[in-house]
Structure formats: structure tokens, C-alpha cells
Amino acid sequence: MLLDNHQVSANAWQxxxxxxxxxxxxxxxxxxxxxxxxxxxxxxxxCRTQIPRINGKICVHCGRxxxxxxxxxxxCQKQAIPLSQIRAALLFTPPVPDLIHQLKYKGAxxxxxxxxxxxxxxxxxxxxxxxxxxxxxxxxxxxxxxxxNQSDLLVHHFAQQxxxxxxxxxxxxxxxxxxxxxxxxxxxxxNMVDAFRAENGRVAGKRILLVDDVCTxxxxxxxxxxxxxxxxxxxxSAYCLARAT
Ligand SMILES: [Zn+2]
Ligand SMILES: [Zn+2]
Numbered sequence: 001m002l003l004d005n006h007q008v009s010a011n012a013w014q015x016x017x018x019x020x021x022x023x024x025x026x027x028x029x030x031x032x033x034x035x036x037x038x039x040x041x042x043x044x045x046x047c048r049t050q051i052p053r054i055n056g057k058i059c060v061h062c063g064r065x066x067x068x069x070x071x072x073x074x075x076c077q078k079q080a081i082p083l084s085q086i087r088a089a090l091l092f093t094p095p096v097p098d099l100i101h102q103l104k105y106k107g108a109x110x111x112x113x114x115x116x117x118x119x120x121x122x123x124x125x126x127x128x129x130x131x132x133x134x135x136x137x138x139x140x141x142x143x144x145x146x147x148x149n150q151s152d153l154l155v156h157h158f159a160q161q162x163x164x165x166x167x168x169x170x171x172x173x174x175x176x177x178x179x180x181x182x183x184x185x186x187x188x189x190x191n192m193v194d195a196f197r198a199e200n201g202r203v204a205g206k207r208i209l210l211v212d213d214v215c216t217x218x219x220x221x222x223x224x225x226x227x228x229x230x231x232x233x234x235x236x237s238a239y240c241l242a243r244a245t
Contacts, residue, residue, distance in 0.1 A: 034102050034111055035095045043099070043114035052091040053122055054243060062218050063087045065245055075185075075217075082225040083210075083236050086218055087126035088243035089119045096242050100213050104150045112150065115241055116157030119211075123162065128237050129207050133159045133166045134228075136212040136220055137196070139176040154241060155211045164209075170202035171210075171224060180219065188219035195220075196227035204232030215240040 033044040035051075059066050059073035063086040066073050090096050099115065102108035135151035143149050152168045159166030175195045180188050208228050210221055215238070225236040 031110075034099055034108055041114070042108075042110050047095065048114065048118065051096060051118065052093055054088055054091055058087075061085060063215070063243060065243075081218060081222055082229060083218075083221060083238055085126075085128060086215060086221055086238045086240070088215055088240040089122035089126075090242040092214060092242040092244040100150075100242065103153075104146070104213065107147075109148055109150070109153055112153030113157045116154050116161065119154065119158050119239065119241055120161035123239070126239065128209070130162075130164055130209040130237070131206040131234075132170070132203065133162075133164055133209045133211055134171050134203075135166075135168055136210060136224055137168075137171055137173045139173040141176050151212050154213065158211060167202055170199050171228065172197050172199075180216065185217045185219070188217050189222070192219050192223040194223075196224045198227045198231035198233070200231045203228055205234050208233045208236045210236060210238040212238065212240045214242050214244055216244040 030039050031042045032039055033047055034042055035047040036044060038044050038046075054063075054065070056065050057068045057071075058064060059076055060071050061076040061083075062073060062081055064073045064075070092100075099111060103111045103115065133155050135149060135155040137143075137151070138146065138149045149168075155166040155168065173195055174197045177191050177195050180191060183191060210224055210228075212221065215221060218238075221238045221240075225238075228236050
């Protein structure tokens with residue numbers, strides 16, 4: 001779509017007005033770092049640089065940390081995953097669990113922007129060909145209780161940084177599964193069976209990148225990938241904010 005000169009200058013003014021509004025708001029209510037408490041940013045420069053990135057040897061398929069001599073982990077040797085790869089930006093070690101807890105359960109949804117920036121910073125190392133980025137959806141009942149889906153917010157900012165389209169409606173959670181926390185790997189896989197449905201018209205023929213906050217065994221990503229491939233997706237890969245070890 002082409003914009004005429006009036007529209008371009010109107011858009012430029014809208015962006016400028018948003019920046020001025022944000023600067024004014026920050027002056028009255030200065031943001032506080034969610035990790036160290038210093039005033040000035042939701043995640044200060046010092047904490048950003050110290051957050052542990054993944055840079056050890058990983059399984060070429062599922063992204064688990066492995067010994068240097070073992071390019072494919074034991075789990076993937078037993079059963080191949082349906083995703084072309086799973087990768088993550090950060091290690092799920094302090095302060096990352098607390099930041100994700102604040103993002104998900106404490107209403108600190110503003111953290112999605114600096115955390116998605118960290119994902120974008122680490123992406124060049126893990127990048128793969130992608131046509132469309134999708135969040136792992138919450139069941140509508142859970143999203144209603146929480147008020148938002150943290151993965152939607154991560155996709156919004158991450159897709160914008162990469163300049164790749166995001167779609168928060170192409171994949172739906174059709175079963176309200178109990179939380180995965182505390183379950184074994186087998187129980188996690190059983191818990192997620194048939195949990196998702198994908199919209200054929202939105203995903204068919206596309207290389208999909210799934211985004212989620214934390215990856216533990218990959219059970220949720222695996223079930224979402226099954227639904228996407230059944231709906232005609234060309235391939236499915238995943239990129240998470242953090243990887244639990
Ligand atoms: Zn800090
Ligand atoms: Zn693996």
C-alpha cells in the first residue's frame with residue numbers, strides 16, 4: 001500500500017506523539033528494573049548484559065544442552081521430534097525464572113519488550129527460514145483469567161524486530177490441560193495430546209516458527225507442531241525465551 005505525503009507526515013506525528021507520551025509517563029512514573037530494582041528501565045543495561053545466554057553444545061534437534069561428543073541427545077535418539085529444530089535464547093537460571101514469573105503472573109507485561117529484544121539479539125546464532133511466527137496459545141479460559149498471553153506479547157515484539165509477520169489466531173488451544181509443572185516427561189506428553197488445532201488457511205504451505213516463554217521437555221511444542229503439520233504447514237521450528245535444563 002502506498003502512502004501519500006499527508007499520510008506519511010500524519011504517521012510520523014503519531015509516532016512522535018507516542019514517544020513524547022511515553023517520555024512524559026516515564027518522568028512521572030520512572031520504570032524500575034525487574035531484576036535489580038534500579039530506576040530507569042524495566043530491565044537495566046547491566047542486568048541485560050549479565051543474563052545467561054545459551055552458548056554451550058546443544059542437541060541439533062531439540063536444543064537440549066549435551067556433552068560435546070554427543071550431537072543428538074538420548075531423547076531424540078529414542079524418538080525424533082516433528083519440529084525441524086527447537087532453540088532458546090537464555091538459560092532458565094537466575095534471574096530468568098523470576099523475570100518470567102513476573103511476566104506471566106504478576107502483570108509485568110511490559111517486560112515482554114526487553115525480553116523479546118534479548119530473543120532478537122540471540123536469533124542470528126539460531127536463525128532458520130521462517131514465513132510466519134506463532135505464539136503457543138493459552139486456552140481461552142486461562143487467558144481470560146490472566147488477561148493476556150505472555151507468548152502473544154513476545155511474538156508481537158519479536159516479530160516486529162525481525163520484520164516477519166506474526167499471527168496470534170492461526171493456532172488454538174482446544175483442551176484446557178492442567179499445568180505441566182511437576183509432571184514427568186511421559187506425563188507431560190500425555191497431558192498435551194490433541195490440545196491444539198491449527199487453521200489450514202493461515203498455515204498451509206508456510207514455514208512456521210513457534211514462540212513460547214520456556215521449553216522444558218518440548219511436549220507442548222511437539223503437540224502444537226503435530227496440529228500445524230496436520231493443517232498443511234510446510235515445516236515447524238520453535239524458538240523460546242528460555243530453556244530449562
Ligand atoms: Zn537491573
Ligand atoms: Zn534432542
